[in-house]
Structures are given as C-alpha cells and as structure tokens.
Amino acid sequence: MRGWERGILTQFDYALFLGALILALLGALGIYNASPDSGDYSFFLRHLLWISVGVGVCLFVMSLDYHFLADHAFLFYASSTVLLIGILFFGTEINGSRSWLTFGGLSFQPSELAKLTVILLLAQYLGQLNENYLEGRHFLILASITLFPMILITIQGDLGTALMFLPILMGMVVVAGVKKQLLAGVLVVSLCVAPVSWFFLQDYQKQRILVTFDPGLDPQGIGYQSRQSQIAIGSGGLFGKGLGQGLQSQLGFVPEIHTDFIFAILAEEIGFVGSILILMLYLFILMRLIHIAETARDRVGILISTGVASLIFFHVAINVGMTLGIVPPIGIPLPLLSYGGSATVTVFAALGLALNVYQRRFVYF
Amino acid sequence: MPIFQDNRELVRRLNWLRISFVLVFVCLFAQLWSLTVLDFDYYQNLAERNRVRILPQIAPRGLIHDREGRVLVDNVYGFNLLLFRDEMSDLDATLQFLMDGLDITEEVLRERLKAAGSYSIYQPVVLKENLSMEETAYLLARQSEHPEVEILTQPRRIYRYGSLAAHVAGYVGEISPAQLQEPEFRQYKAGDIVGQFGVERTYNQTLTGRDGRRRVQVDSRGRILHDLEQIDPIRGEDLTLTLDLDLQATAENLLGEDTGAVIAFDARNGEILVMASRPAFDPNQFAIRISRKEWDQLLENPDHPLQNRTVQNAFSPGSTFKIIMALAGLERGIIDAETTVTCKGSVDLYGHRFHCWKEEGHGEVTLLEAIQHSCNTYFYLLGQKLGLQEIAHFSRQLGLGVPVGIDLLGEASGLVPSEEWKRQARGEPWYPGETISLAIGQGPILVTPIQLARAVGIIATGRSPRLHLLKGDSQQGSTAGRELLSPVFAPENLQTIRDAMWSVVNEGGTGQAARLANYQVAGKTGTAQIISLSTREQLSESELESLEDNAWFVGFAPRDDPEIVVAVIVQRGGSGGSSAAPLAREIFRLYHAKYKNRGPAGVEVASQANQEKKL
Numbered sequence: 001m002r003g004w005e006r007g008i009l010t011q012f013d014y015a016l017f018l019g020a021l022i023l024a025l026l027g028a029l030g031i032y033n034a035s036p037d038s039g040d041y042s043f044f045l046r047h048l049l050w051i052s053v054g055v056g057v058c059l060f061v062m063s064l065d066y067h068f069l070a071d072h073a074f075l076f077y078a079s080s081t082v083l084l085i086g087i088l089f090f091g092t093e094i095n096g097s098r099s100w101l102t103f104g105g106l107s108f109q110p111s112e113l114a115k116l117t118v119i120l121l122l123a124q125y126l127g128q129l130n131e132n133y134l135e136g137r138h139f140l141i142l143a144s145i146t147l148f149p150m151i152l153i154t155i156q157g158d159l160g161t162a163l164m165f166l167p168i169l170m171g172m173v174v175v176a177g178v179k180k181q182l183l184a185g186v187l188v189v190s191l192c193v194a195p196v197s198w199f200f201l202q203d204y205q206k207q208r209i210l211v212t213f214d215p216g217l218d219p220q221g222i223g224y225q226s227r228q229s230q231i232a233i234g235s236g237g238l239f240g241k242g243l244g245q246g247l248q249s250q251l252g253f254v255p256e257i258h259t260d261f262i263f264a265i266l267a268e269e270i271g272f273v274g275s276i277l278i279l280m281l282y283l284f285i286l287m288r289l290i291h292i293a294e295t296a297r298d299r300v301g302i303l304i305s306t307g308v309a310s311l312i313f314f315h316v317a318i319n320v321g322m323t324l325g326i327v328p329p330i331g332i333p334l335p336l337l338s339y340g341g342s343a344t345v346t347v348f349a350a351l352g353l354a355l356n357v358y359q360r361r362f363v364y365f
Numbered sequence: 366m367p368i369f370q371d372n373r374e375l376v377r378r379l380n381w382l383r384i385s386f387v388l389v390f391v392c393l394f395a396q397l398w399s400l401t402v403l404d405f406d407y408y409q410n411l412a413e414r415n416r417v418r419i420l421p422q423i424a425p426r427g428l429i430h431d432r433e434g435r436v437l438v439d440n441v442y443g444f445n446l447l448l449f450r451d452e453m454s455d456l457d458a459t460l461q462f463l464m465d466g467l468d469i470t471e472e473v474l475r476e477r478l479k480a481a482g483s484y485s486i487y488q489p490v491v492l493k494e495n496l497s498m499e500e501t502a503y504l505l506a507r508q509s510e511h512p513e514v515e516i517l518t519q520p521r522r523i524y525r526y527g528s529l530a531a532h533v534a535g536y537v538g539e540i541s542p543a544q545l546q547e548p549e550f551r552q553y554k555a556g557d558i559v560g561q562f563g564v565e566r567t568y569n570q571t572l573t574g575r576d577g578r579r580r581v582q583v584d585s586r587g588r589i590l591h592d593l594e595q596i597d598p599i600r601g602e603d604l605t606l607t608l609d610l611d612l613q614a615t616a617e618n619l620l621g622e623d624t625g626a627v628i629a630f631d632a633r634n635g636e637i638l639v640m641a642s643r644p645a646f647d648p649n650q651f652a653i654r655i656s657r658k659e660w661d662q663l664l665e666n667p668d669h670p671l672q673n674r675t676v677q678n679a680f681s682p683g684s685t686f687k688i689i690m691a692l693a694g695l696e697r698g699i700i701d702a703e704t705t706v707t708c709k710g711s712v713d714l715y716g717h718r719f720h721c722w723k724e725e726g727h728g729e730v731t732l733l734e735a736i737q738h739s740c741n742t743y744f745y746l747l748g749q750k751l752g753l754q755e756i757a758h759f760s761r762q763l764g765l766g767v768p769v770g771i772d773l774l775g776e777a778s779g780l781v782p783s784e785e786w787k788r789q790a791r792g793e794p795w796y797p798g799e800t801i802s803l804a805i806g807q808g809p810i811l812v813t814p815i816q817l818a819r820a821v822g823i824i825a826t827g828r829s830p831r832l833h834l835l836k837g838d839s840q841q842g843s844t845a846g847r848e849l850l851s852p853v854f855a856p857e858n859l860q861t862i863r864d865a866m867w868s869v870v871n872e873g874g875t876g877q878a879a880r881l882a883n884y885q886v887a888g889k890t891g892t893a894q895i896i897s898l899s900t901r902e903q904l905s906e907s908e909l910e911s912l913e914d915n916a917w918f919v920g921f922a923p924r925d926d927p928e929i930v931v932a933v934i935v936q937r938g939g940s941g942g943s944s945a946a947p948l949a950r951e952i953f954r955l956y957h958a959k960y961k962n963r964g965p966a967g968v969e970v971a972s973q974a975n976q977e978k979k980l
Binding site: 175 | 371372374375376378379381382383386387389390392393394396397398400401402404405407408409411412
C-alpha cells in the first residue's frame with residue numbers, strides 16, 4: 001500500500017482521468033439523444049449510474065498495489081474462467097449470445113472482466129522474464145493463457161469479443177520483444193491461414209467481410225447497417241446537424257445507436273469537428289497510457305499499461321472503423337461512449353490499473 | 366523477480382506502439398474527412414432520400430351485436446387523406462392543392478390542423494375521411510408533386526340502423542384534451558378515436574383494438590421504397606347487448622315524432638330488452654368527424670336529442686307513484702286490502718282543498734279500486750297518515766333517488782325529498798300540504814324511467830336483478846344502488862298490489878288500452894303535471910293545449926311469474942291511459958309473440974312446453 005498515502009493527490013494522473021470522464025459524459029449525451037422514445041431517459045440515467053460505479057471501481061483498483069494484483073493474477077484469471085464456464089450453464093441469452101450473468105435486474109458480462117484478468121496474467125508472466133526477446137516456449141504459455149477464455153467466449157456465441165483478445169496479446173508481445181524473424185514468420189503464416197480460414201467462417205461472417213469492400217453487394221441486409229451508419233456520418237458534414245437533430249439515427253435507419261453505433265449518431269449531430277475532438281481525446285488517453293508505460297518502475301508495470309493501451313486502442317479503432325465502413329461489422333462497443341454496464345466498468349477498472357502503475361512509478365518515496 | 370531489470374529495450378519498443386496508434390488514428394481522421402467533407406453532397410443526397418414514414422394502421426373497434434347476434438354497430442373502410450407535416454414545405458401551397466381538387470374548405474382544413482397542434486410532428490393528421498373516387502384520383506395523379514399527403518384506408522364506425530338504439534350504442538369521437546389527462550385514457554394519444562357516449566363509451570376499453578403500424582422507407586417523392594416493419598392491427602373485442610332490436614324498433618317507431626322514452630327489461634335476470642329515447646340522433650354523423658355546425662345543431666335542439674331520457678332525465682312520476690304509496694301503507698299496517706275510503710271529489714287538509722281528478726268523486730273505494738281508478742283522495746289520506754319520512758323511506762327501498770347502476774355513464778339520480786333537502790335546496794321548511802301532493806306523485810319527486818321500471822320489477826317479482834346492457838354480465842359490475850338489491854317486502858302485500866295493477870288493465874281501470882287477450886298484463890298509468898295546478902289555473906285553453914301532461918305507463922306481464930317489465934313515458938302526451946298504455950301493449954304483444962316458447966336466456970323451451978301439454 002506504499003504510495004497511496006502520499007501519492008493519491010500528487011502522483012495522480014489527472015489528465016488521463018479527466019479525459020476518460022469527459023468521454024464517458026459525451027457518451028451519456030449521445031445515449032440521451034439516442035433514446036428510442038423521446039421521454040424515455042432510462043438508458044441515459046442507467047448509463048450515468050454505470051459511470052459512477054466505474055469511477056468507484058477505478059479508484060478502488062488504483063488503491064491496491066499493482067504488484068499485489070500481479071502476484072495474485074492467476075487467482076483472478078482462474079475466477080474469471082470459472083465465471084465463463086458457469087455462464088455456459090447459467091447464463092442469460094441476450095441478442096443471440098449467451099454471455100450474460102443476471103443477478104436481480106443487473107446483467108453482467110464475465111467476458112469483459114476476462115479481458116482484464118488476461119492482461120494482468122500476461123503482464124505477470126512476461127514481467128518475470130528478464131529477457132529482451134521471447135522464445136517459442138514462451139509463446140506456448142502466452143497462447144494458452146489467451147486462447148482458453150477466447151474459446152469459452154466463442155462457445156457463448158460472441159466471436160467479436162473473443163477476437164479482441166488477440167490484438168491485446170499482440171500489443172503486449174510486441175513490447176515484450178519478438179525477434180524479427182519470428183514476427184515475419186507469424187505474418188507469413190497468418191497470410192497463408194487467412195484464405196484457408198475463409199472456408200471455416202459462417203456464411204453471415206463471410207457476408208460481413210465482403211460487404212465491407214463492396215457495400216453495394218447487399219444494400220438491405222448486412223451491408224445495410226454500416227451503409228446507414230456512413231450515410232448518417234457523411235450527412236453530418238463539417239459541423240453536424242445539431243444535438244437531437246440527427247434524423248438518420250433518430251428515425252431508426254442506423255441500428256444499435258446507443259451501443260455499437262453510438263459514434264454514428266454523435267458524428268451526425270456534431271459533425272467532423274466534433275468527431276475529431278472525440279478521436280483526439282482517445283488519442284490523448286492512449287498517449288498518456290504509453291507515457292505511463294514508459295515511466296513505469298518495472299516490467300510488470302510497463303506491460304500492464306501496454307495491455308490497457310492495447311485494449312482501448314483496438315476497441316476504438318475497430319468500432320470507429322466499423323461505423324466509418326472500413327472494418328467489417330463486429331459487435332464490439334466503443335469504450336466509454338457506448339451504453340453498457342460491464343464494458344464501462346471494465347474500461348474504468350483498466351484505467352485504474354494504469355493509474356495504479358503511474359502512482360507507484362518511483363522506487364523510493 | 367530479478368533484482369535488476371534493464372527495461373530500456375522495452376521502453377524503446379513502446380515507440381512502435383505510439384507510431385502505429387497515431388497512424389491508425391490518421392486513417393480514421395482521413396476516412397472521417399472523406400465521408401463528412403469530400404463526399405458530403407453524396408451522403409446528404411442519400412440522407413434526403415432516406416425518409417421513414419410511419420403509416421398508422423388503425424385497429425377497427427369491436428362490433429356490437431344485439432341479443433340475437435344482429436350487427437348493430439359495424440366498421441367500414443374508407444379512403445382517408447393524411448398529411449405528413451414533417452415533410453411539408455409550404456403549408457399554403459399544400460392547402461391550395463387540396464382545396465382545388467377536394468370537396469373541402471380552407472376553414473375546415475385549418476380547423477383540423479389546429480386541432481392536431483398537440484400531436485407529435487411525425488404523427489400524420491387526417492384531413493378528410495371517406496374520399497370520393499374523384500378525390501382519390503385527383504390526389505394519386507399528383508402525389509409526386511405533393512409527397513406530404515398520403516391516402517390510407519382506415520376503418521370507421523357505421524351504425525347500421527342509423528338512429529335505432531342510438532342512445533345505447535352511443536357514438537365515437539376524437540379523444541379530447543381533457544380526456545387525455547384522465548387515467549382511464551392513459552394508453553391513448555391525441556387524435557385517437559374513442560367511445561364518447563353509450564356503450565361505446567362504457568366499454569371503450571373492450572371495444573378498442575390494438576393499432577398496428579407500417580414503417581416504410583420512402584424516397585423524396587413519397588414513393589415507398591420498401592417496408593422496414595409491419596405490425597398488424599388487432600380488432601377490438603365484440604360486444605353482445607341484451608337489447609332486442611325487434612322490440613327496440615317497435616318502441617322507437619311507436620314513439621315516432623313524440624318526445625318520450627321506453628324501457629323494458631327481463632324481470633328474471635335484469636337484461637334490458639328495450640331502451641328507447643326520442644328524439645334521437647344519427648351516430649353516423651359522429652363517425653366521420655362531426656362539423657361544428659352539426660354539433661351545435663344537436664346541442665341547441667330544445668328537445669335535447671343527445672340525452673338518453675331513460676336514464677339521464679328525471680320526471681315527476683305522477684299517479685304511478687301510487688303503487689309505491691300502497692306498498693308503504695300495507696307494509697306499515699296503516700291499510701290493508703279491505704280498508705276503504707270515501708272519495709267525494711276532493712278533501713280538505715291543512716286548510717287547503719285537494720282535488721281528485723274525478724270531480725264527482727269515486728265514492729267508497731278499496732285499495733284495489735283506488736289503484737284501478739287512480740283515486741287521488743285515497744292516497745291523499747294515506748299520505749297524511751304515512752308522513753314524509755315513511756314515503757321517502759319506501760321510495761328509497763324501491764330504488765328511487767339513486768342511480769340504478771346501468772352500464773352507461775351520466776345516469777341521473779332523480780329526487781326523493783326530505784325535510785333536510787327542502788331546507789337546503791329551498792331554504793324553507795317542509796309544509797305538511799306538500800306531503801299530500803307527494804302522495805300522488807306530484808311535487809318535488811323525480812324519477813328516471815329506468816328507476817321506475819326497476820321499482821315495478823321489484824313489486825312484480827320481489828327481487829331486484831341488476832339491470833344491464835351487456836349480455837352475460839348479470840353478476841359483475843357497478844356497485845351503485847347495490848344496497849337495495851335485496852328489498853324485503855311481505856309477499857302478500859306485493860300480491861295485493863299486483864292484483865290491483867292487473868285490474869287496472871283488465872277490469873276497466875285506467876290502463877285498459879294495454880290489455881291483451883292472451884297475455885296477462887298488469888300495470889299502472891300516470892299523468893304527471895309539468896306545471897303546478899295553481900299555475901295551470903292562470904292559463905288560457907290554447908296555452909293548456911300546448912302544455913299537455915307527461916303520460917306514463919308502467920307494467921309487467923304475465924301476472925304470474927312475470928317475464929317482462931315495461932315503462933313508457935310520452936312527454937306532453939296527455940293521459941297515461943290514452944297515449945302510453947297502447948304503446949306498452951305493443952311491446953308486451955310482440956314480446957309474447959316472439960318469446961312465448963323461450964326461457965329467460967332466449968333458449969327454446971318448446972320441448973318442455975310440449976311435455977306439459979301431454980301431462
């Protein structure tokens with residue numbers, strides 16, 4: 001608990017924290033505008049509640065020394081895995097995937113929690129290696145840590161969320177060190193495997209990939225979603241149509257506007273200028289996270305921050321890429337902006353980890 | 366954990382991360398720029414074409430049948446003109462376009478638009494119902510120039526028999542702003558059509574269906590590109606009334622141009638068979654939105670055609686009240702069947718002379734004869750002995766002074782006087798002389814036809830089933846008047862009155878005109894003065910002519926095990942015996958002809974009757 005007593009005020013990364021809070025509140029604004037029926041503010045109010053829960057969890061995670069957390073990483077990992085297994089039997093099915101645990105009126109997605117425990121265990125494992133480059137045997141362990149929850153989440157029917165573990169692993173491995181030959185090898189193998197894996201994809205998944213490259217293929221089906229999202233964003237123009245005026249989104253052309261496509265309604269209403277500001281805020285947060293990694297006191301700290309940065313980066317890049325029509329539609333939320341309790345709390349907890357590392361960056365106080 | 370870590374290599378690699386993050390974000394910026402700025406015109410054009418229209422699919426209301434399943438209230442579909450205000454660019458141009466080809470004035474159009482001011486802008490406004498073929502053709506031919514208007518088939522109410530049973534069926538109309546505030550109408554929105562009167566109003570919730578909607582994508586010319594969503598409307602539940610349209614039509618035809626009311630119900634289960642009120646109105650006038658002019662005409666009509674006289678108006682009961690007096694006298698032991706009074710044409714009480722209607726007097730009369738010939742003197746003296754309190758008590762026992770709880774809104778309570786009422790309403794004490802007038806049903810006592818009919822029903826059967834209009838609804842329902850559902854009177858007293866009522870019709874009494882050869886009708890006439898006697902004396906002959914009395918006939922049949930109770934009032938109809946009794950007779954006659962072989966539920970019991978014959 002060293003550092004908490006002195007560090008809470010002096011070593012707190014206000015900029016990072018405030019940046020995240022502003023984004024979350026912008027998300028609340030978007031959700032307010034996206035409420036299906038005017039006058040129904042239940043999504044908006046619940047989102048505000050989740051933000052406050054998230055802030056609380058963030059501060060709590062920050063208060064526990066990350067070394068303590070890393071030392072117990074396997075315990076956390078095992079617990080979240082148990083939850084993922086349990087969900088296969090006791091889970092609630094929402095929107096076609098059985099990935100929710102419901103207590104009373106609250107739903108919770110253990111797959112979100114698993115992202116954090118995987119980051120923590122990967123960082124713990126990589127942190128204790130005092131080598132600048134990883135060997136093949138290390139990869140075996142890293143792959144099994146990551147693949148196990150991925151497989152469980154895929155079984156639940158949430159392929160999009162499962163796939164998000166790979167880029168997180170990739171980000172952390174790149175920093176931990178990969179020999180150039182090995183990296184090249186992975187790239188070559190991926191390029192060879194990709195066409196083969198095509199045959200293992202479901203038809204609708206193939207469709208999604210195809211329409212990304214040619215939206216005209218199916219203007220009413222799969223391509224419809226991302227096409228409508230592009231129309232909404234494009235018609236917003238430089239300055240947007242004004243809050244509450246985003247007719248494309250409001251009239252129901254754009255699907256899932258309060259969750260996966262929240263960026264579309266915001267871009268339609270606040271235009272290029274406003275959207276760029278949002279993206280800049282994300283970039284700012286990412287730069288802060290890399291800075292935290294750079295100034296971290298030890299390897300575990302570096303890798304935790306790297307994992308958190310990768311988590312946020314890939315979610316933002318893929319989600320925004322999807323609404324802009326340059327990435328196939330995958331159902332993943334936009335961190336801090338999308339409606340959703342588990343995702344919001346998870347991102348705040350992840351930021352709590354990074355703030356934790358930042359606070360304890362000096363060896364001696 | 367190693368004691369010393371050299372992490373410089375890792376920190377260096379973080380730069381790769383930093384660079385790739387920035388590069389990816391630059392790609393996102395570029396794509397954003399390309400969509401919102403470079404291709405803005407293209408996407409704006411697409412967005413223009415991306416219009417959604419929600420076409421309301423109004424659910425038809427449930428049908429209303431009579432007791433034999435004949436459809437009284439139905440739905441028809443007509444072409445309605447809808448205006449989508451969110452797509453309108455120039456109001457005046459739109460209105461001009463509509464006035465050019467439609468049979469409609471600017472005034473009406475603006476009135477409709479104003480009335481729709483409280484709707485959501487996306488909710489279309491119905492500007493004209495039931496378009497003609499020419500109008501439809503005109504609109505269709507020019508739709509591409511005026512995408513803001515749309516023709517939609519929508520259901521509306523049709524009352525198959527016009528004004529027949531209009532007061533029971535009621536009418537529908539657009540929900541009023543005041544109604545929107547009421548909890549009962551919580552699930553309705555502005556512009557919805559709801560029941561406003563009659564059973565349309567009472568059973569509005571049941572009759573109302575669930576509206577559907579069709580969400581379509583339209584292009585900028587209003588052409589439908591494709592369906593986004595379709596929710597089919599669900600028709601409301603049907604109602605079966607207890608009314609018998611044959612009897613109803615007979616009653617209404619016989620009332621004809623007269624002002625008055627007829628009510629008849631099944632004495633055994635309280636099912637209303639006839640509820641007629643004249644003058645009437647045509648509810649079809651309301652089904653297509655009623656214009657202000659038509660509405661004003663109905664409201665300003667001095668005969669108040671919108672009022673259901675059987676339940677909403679209270680009248681002086683006149684001599685029909687004598688049967689209630691007689692029951693009170695018998696129950697209190699003041700008189701018995703043998704008690705006689707000598708009528709000399711008038712009697713002096715409390716320093717005032719009270720006249721019998723027969724100037725030379727009836728001579729010595731028993732109770733039976735007093736009812737049979739409607740002798741006032743007998744009841745003056747009975748009233749004096751009973752006193753106000755007892756008269757009021759038995760009136761209430763027979764259900765006067767409170768609504769009967771029929772399943773219609775706006776039922777009148779009538780009036781049963783008391784000393785306290787007099788003090789409060791008039792600021793005067795009750796004068797003993799008023800009790801004497803009250804004894805013959807004059808003075809401050811008012812009854813609705815349905816109240817009086819129920820009182821007769823209690824005398825006829827000793828029971829008081831709940832009166833109702835919805836078939837199969839004799840158990841549940843309104844609590845109004847519940848406390849008098851179990852009146853207890855001595856059976857022999859009721860029998861005495863029933864015998865007297867039978868003689869009114871069958872033994873040369875005042876109600877002879879209601880007599881039927883094959884159906885034992887019992888009844889009582891009444892002639893209620895609309896004005897007081899003292900005023901009457903100041904009027905000329907011709908003035909008196911126009912102020913004829915209200916004529917009553919109340920009765921039941923058959924004498925033993927009564928099946929049907931009838932009450933008739935003809936306003937300004939002279940004496941009850943001459944105008945109301947013949948009308949009641951026709952109801953009894955037709956009822957008997959139609960139902961002689963059926964039980965109370967209208968089920969054939971012919972086989973049973975045949976068996977009895979064999980025995």
